Amino acid sequence: MTAHYQVHGDIAVITMNNPPVNGLGLSTRLGITDGMALANADAAVKAIVITGAGKAFSGGADIKEFGTDKALQEPNLNSVIGVLENSDKPVIAAIHSVVMGGGLELALGCHYRIAAPGTSVALPEVKLGLLPGAGGTQRLPRVLGVEPALNMIVSGEAIKSEMLAMLPGQKLFDKMAASAESLAEEALAFARSVADARPLPLVRKLPCKHPQGDAYFQFARNMVKGMSKNFPAPAKCVDAVEAATKKKFEDGMATEREIFINLMWTPESKSLRHLFLAERAASKIPDVPSDTAQRAIQSIAVIGAGTMGGGITMNFLNAGIPVKMLEMKQEALDRGIATIRKNYEAQVKKGKLKADKYEQRMALLSTTLNYDDLTGTDMVIEAVFEEIGVKEAVFKELDRVMKPGAILASNTSTLDVNKIASFTKRPEDVVGLHFFSPANVMKLLEVVRGEKTARDVMATVMAVAKKIKKTAVVSGVCDGFIGNRMIEQYGRQGGFLLDEGCTPAQVDKAIEKFGFAMGPFRMGDLAGNDIGWAIRKRRYQEKPNMKYSKTADLLCEKGRFGQKTGAGWYDYVAGKRDAIPNAEVVAMIEAHRTSLGITPRKISDEEIVQRLVFSLVNEAAHILEEGIANKASDIDIVYIFGYGFPAHRGGPMNYADQVGLFNVVQAMNRFARNPMDDANFWKPAPLLARLVAEGKTFN
Ligand code: T1G
Numbered sequence: 001m002t003a004h005y006q007v008h009g010d011i012a013v014i015t016m017n018n019p020p021v022n023g024l025g026l027s028t029r030l031g032i033t034d035g036m037a038l039a040n041a042d043a044a045v046k047a048i049v050i051t052g053a054g055k056a057f058s059g060g061a062d063i064k065e066f067g068t069d070k071a072l073q074e075p076n077l078n079s080v081i082g083v084l085e086n087s088d089k090p091v092i093a094a095i096h097s098v099v100m101g102g103g104l105e106l107a108l109g110c111h112y113r114i115a116a117p118g119t120s121v122a123l124p125e126v127k128l129g130l131l132p133g134a135g136g137t138q139r140l141p142r143v144l145g146v147e148p149a150l151n152m153i154v155s156g157e158a159i160k161s162e163m164l165a166m167l168p169g170q171k172l173f174d175k176m177a178a179s180a181e182s183l184a185e186e187a188l189a190f191a192r193s194v195a196d197a198r199p200l201p202l203v204r205k206l207p208c209k210h211p212q213g214d215a216y217f218q219f220a221r222n223m224v225k226g227m228s229k230n231f232p233a234p235a236k237c238v239d240a241v242e243a244a245t246k247k248k249f250e251d252g253m254a255t256e257r258e259i260f261i262n263l264m265w266t267p268e269s270k271s272l273r274h275l276f277l278a279e280r281a282a283s284k285i286p287d288v289p290s291d292t293a294q295r296a297i298q299s300i301a302v303i304g305a306g307t308m309g310g311g312i313t314m315n316f317l318n319a320g321i322p323v324k325m326l327e328m329k330q331e332a333l334d335r336g337i338a339t340i341r342k343n344y345e346a347q348v349k350k351g352k353l354k355a356d357k358y359e360q361r362m363a364l365l366s367t368t369l370n371y372d373d374l375t376g377t378d379m380v381i382e383a384v385f386e387e388i389g390v391k392e393a394v395f396k397e398l399d400r401v402m403k404p405g406a407i408l409a410s411n412t413s414t415l416d417v418n419k420i421a422s423f424t425k426r427p428e429d430v431v432g433l434h435f436f437s438p439a440n441v442m443k444l445l446e447v448v449r450g451e452k453t454a455r456d457v458m459a460t461v462m463a464v465a466k467k468i469k470k471t472a473v474v475s476g477v478c479d480g481f482i483g484n485r486m487i488e489q490y491g492r493q494g495g496f497l498l499d500e501g502c503t504p505a506q507v508d509k510a511i512e513k514f515g516f517a518m519g520p521f522r523m524g525d526l527a528g529n530d531i532g533w534a535i536r537k538r539r540y541q542e543k544p545n546m547k548y549s550k551t552a553d554l555l556c557e558k559g560r561f562g563q564k565t566g567a568g569w570y571d572y573v574a575g576k577r578d579a580i581p582n583a584e585v586v587a588m589i590e591a592h593r594t595s596l597g598i599t600p601r602k603i604s605d606e607e608i609v610q611r612l613v614f615s616l617v618n619e620a621a622h623i624l625e626e627g628i629a630n631k632a633s634d635i636d637i638v639y640i641f642g643y644g645f646p647a648h649r650g651g652p653m654n655y656a657d658q659v660g661l662f663n664v665v666q667a668m669n670r671f672a673r674n675p676m677d678d679a680n681f682w683k684p685a686p687l688l689a690r691l692v693a694e695g696k697t698f699n
Contacts, residue, residue: 019054025062036048081109081135101136144170162176297378302326309411391420427450427452428454486616496678498549528564615681632654
């Protein structure tokens with residue numbers, strides 16, 4: 001079992017030991033109840049301390065058990081908490097580092113709680129589309145007060161133990177330990193001090209009232225409605241906490257249980273739980289064991305001080321890693337530094353960054369015009385102009401100056417990493433690190449693995465990605481890697497929909513109702529329509545028989561590149577981001593249809609959404625099959641963190657599974673019969689066809 005039992009004099013200690021975070025899986029739950037039975041049966045034992053080994057008291061219910069019958073198998077969490085509450089002898093929770101979700105609920109079932117300072121305390125279930133399902137909505141308000149408890153439950157955010165201990169009248173912590181190191185000793189002493197205290201204090205017996213209940217919960221509902229458009233859980237949290245103020249404890253528990261079980265089966269919660277595990281699975285590479293030795297990365301060089309180079313640099317400065325930035329001309333360096341300063345100063349002004357931290361970060365930044373200055377750095381990231389000739393010159397220089405064992409990374413978004421590696425005598429040290437603009441903000445990082453990239457280089461860059469708080473996904477080498485290759489099909493469908501009868505606003509509204517932050521045309525206006533234009537011009541050379549709508553080219557020929565030119569698919573007023581439909585653009589699209597002899601037709605929102613989303617799914621199935629992506633959940637992560645796919649849908653692959661791959665292919669077959677569309681593209685990828693034939697899913 002993953003909880004062990006020891007007796008220290010007259011105090012029993014039950015230590016949860018289920019790495020990595022003492023998830024309350026069945027074996028841990030059994031370990032606790034067995035320990036409690038031993039303690040209550042041993043007359044020499046006067047009190048019981050419960051604590052956690054390793055880096056957490058407990059991170060809560062074992063998420064890996066979700067959806068399996070183990071999660072509900074007795075003793076389930078509520079039963080375990082019942083054993084603690086009904087113990088004849090006092091139970092003391094000794095809490096350090098992390099106490100979250102079911103872990104906090106377990107502690108609330110104890111008679112006393114002693115915490116080390118610096119402990120992260122949270123009920124993060126709402127981030128999984130749930131609410132605390134083992135009494136958290138009924139007990140936390142009783143020890144913290146209704147409002148602080150509701151805030152914690154609806155936000156899911158962690159608060160430090162010492163902050164909560166300062167709340168007036170709080171009964172969450174009976175004592176704060178001096179430190180995590182002294183917690184164990186102090187917990188034993190505290191246990192001895194309460195060994196004979198009777199009656200034992202029970203959280204469930206505490207009153208739970210709000211002086212202006214109805215008004216407060218109405219206010220809370222209004223606040224929550226605004227923040228949870230696509231998620232049912234936050235509003236349900238309000239219902240459960242309100243029940244704690246209006247019902248007897250047992251009835252409030254029944255309300256919580258009912259809501260919890262209903263939320264467990266919502267698509268939104270399934271999507272969020274899928275993403276929780278997917279994000280952590282992304283850092284695992286099938287043929288690179290997690291104990292692969294990593295190269296030491298203590299200093300970075302960045303080539304190029306433009307938008308990407310500057311943003312990339314900030315990631316490392318933020319992580320406390322020194323950066324040496326190289327440019328060809330001093331004024332380019334000066335511009336780059338000025339941009340970095342402007343970004344930091346904006347954060348300082350908003351109170352997001354302390355002034356002294358800002359200066360500390362800038363002190364880690366040095367610049368040079370001379371490649372020879374880079375020799376001592378452990379990794380270099382090139383972020384120069386996206387042209388293979390330029391990359392060749394840069395990598396030949398890097399090969400000349402960088403010390404043996406240094407990692408040579410390119411931030412290229414479309415060029416062939418294998419080709420770039422071939423410019424050096426050390427292709428095994430070359431890797432792609434595709435940051436997304438703005439590089440200091442976007443969480444996604446595509447780690448592009450060349451044919452020859454060494455395993456320890458992969459292990460090293462994945463660890464560096466975690467250190468700079470990026471969500472890294474491994475991609476093989478192909479044109480567009482994972483995300484850009486998929487978005488190209490999505491964009492093609494957008495163009496066909498215009499040719500066939502839609503306006504840009506109709507397409508955008510349909511997909512934004514589905515949950516995307518921005519539809520393809522508003523996105524084009526934001527990123528710059530000229531970027532897609534340049535890629536299409538290349539495509540027309542490389543793949544002359546690939547079908548495209550011409551509307552986007554017509555738009556660019558008018559210089560309507562988007563927000564940066566004040567006009568694109570939409571018009572923009574200086575300083576504002578609102579996309580204002582433009583009659584001229586609509587007329588241009590209509591004239592183009594007439595020139596092609598197309599009679600426009602009414603296209604439903606459902607068809608718009610299916611063609612846009614399923615084009616991603618089919619292209620992704622090819623990407624999966626070619627081994628460009630290791631697993632379907634990686635593709636979900638790419639599309640949610642890099643391209644604004646709605647999290648409540650769990651990503652394109654998860655969404656396709658929820659729709660049913662059989663139904664996806666049925667829709668694709670319909671699209672293939674549309675002469676205006678690209679029948680060849682809609683042929684289901686062999687992997688997709690196989691999964692349908694076998695009745696399987698992507699994930
Ligand atoms: N169950 C199982 N595994 C978990 C886990 C959990 N609750 N939390 C983390 N892990 C794994 C994670 O998958 C990763 O595994 C490793 O631990 C390190 O995680 C009834 C039903 C605890 C703050 O939502 O917020 O209780 O990849 O990389 O940055 O009301 O993990 O190493 O194999 O994130 O140090 C509620 C979620 C559950 C907490 C640690 N609890 N976890 O952060 O490490 S629902 C949560 C976190 C619940 C009850 C309900 C963080 C962390 P691997 P990590 P970290």
